[in-house]
Amino acid sequence: MMTKGFLSLCIILMSSFYSAASIAKPLSYWDKSNLSMVQDVDHSQWQHILNSYLIVGEDSTAMTLFNYQGVTSADKIILKQYLTQLQSINPLQHTKVQQQAYWINLYNALTVQLILDNYPVKSITKLGERFFSFGPWDDDATVVNGKTLSLNDIEHEILRPIWQDPRIHYAVNCASYGCPNLSASAFTASNIEALLTAGAYAYINHPRGVTVKGNDLEVSSIYKWYSEDFGDNEKALIEHLQRYAKPELKQALQLFQQSPGDIDYEYDWRLNKAE
Template sequence: MQKVFLLLSILVSLSGCTSEKKEKKINIQTENTIVIEDPINKNKVKDTITKTKIIVKKETIDYVLNSTRNKKVEEKTKDDTPRNEETKEKVVVKEIEKIKSDHTIWNLLTKKYVSTTGKVNYKGFKANIAQIETYLLHLQNIAPQKDWTKNEKLAYWFNLYNASTIHLVASTYPVKSIKDINNGKPWDKKFIKSGSEIYSLNEIENTIVRPNFNEPRLHVAFNCAAVSCPKLLNEAFTPTKLNSQLSKLSSAWINDPSKNKVTENDLEISKIFDWYGVDFKKGIIPFINQYTDTKVNDSIKIKYLEYNWDLND
């Protein structure tokens, strides 16, 4: 943001020099207030999200490039290849702001419609499905870039997956199970947009995240909208909190006797460990022992619990 204010200051000071310069303007716009409705209590909670959009006119871009001595801008525009106007515009806009995804809307919605135990109020989500769509459109337009950190990318994919899952269920609610959608194959439905690509839930999990991030805790982050699934986090994943969020969810999942029954000499655990055992590279029991107070013997025989696909509402 310091770069933004520096460039704005330069432009404002230069624009006051001549009448011609006064015509060079920067437009600043703010987004609207978000209203989240509660279908049960019939009240409304307003949460205002204000983000500054800086729209730089072409004349201003030319003026900046020709009239300032900002070394960072000059360094990015100096090379042996002639630059067209479109390229110049991209250079200046990139100098102004590095765009990242904003998970505020999803954070507000999950805090309101997901309990601390992971129960999901799909009726509430359905009443505010337009807000989910606004958030999904934002994620579509702000797809991960190469210069994003690992945590920025993971937070993006986890939130995109979960918001898309909730949208899929809420748009057809009431249903008994997510498997009642798309002929029993909801995870194969291609409907999730990110940049210019369209993905299914399976593709996000199995072709993007699992092969590329070496993170076994992803299985507590992706929510399948079922009773036996690890609980849905009642806040958005964020890059700065991601590690603590994943550890907290892992501990809650491992120590939930309805999902994993762990004793020193007896182990009945989620089918997730059976389906995705290859992701736990240090071993399933060592992973469990990270999060349980009761340490399990390494030689114990593992049994898997039946998976309950009823909706987590």
């Protein structure tokens, strides 16, 4: 049984992790691009993995699940080949939009690879090489341009600060029920804008993203961990949610603005596996 002291320590470590992540500065090395690059990165191998193992609901807001157990040895090799291909590319030779798709796909493919390497596992938070680590996000995950990067490096020192788009949070997937969906389509320069918006729409209109309970709101802890990305105050957050909310939810959010109650934050770290 977890003692109160140990639980408190975990909470402190988690708070430190998310606080540090929220104030990350862009790495100037990565904030460069080649405007003349026409050819996009080939993400067809990642699309093959998504087509084969991602379980997508009929509704556009349904949660997507991943069939980790069903991944064949041949497809594990394909995923490794895809990651090797991405590591061999210099993303700085691509346009900014090509880079954004590159980093999102790399993050998501690395996360799936990480789960496959450790499967079966109940939660990604059970992984991690560091003492008292809450998950694997600070572990070395890949090498790009000779630089070793963790998942946190990709998200908090490249994607978030360089693009400064809150929809990034709906694109990168942490292999958990509480996380926004793993996209059924690989991100590319031509579809990234539509996919970022679709991800926001799907998450906000699903109960794990936003739930109205009387005069109170229950929302994902993502909106607390990264509050500065969503305006850093309740009014800005509600406006962000309304931007992508279906009519019924949008009306409920308007009523909450008029007569605000409490906002509770929840997150489900169970693995997003298909049963």
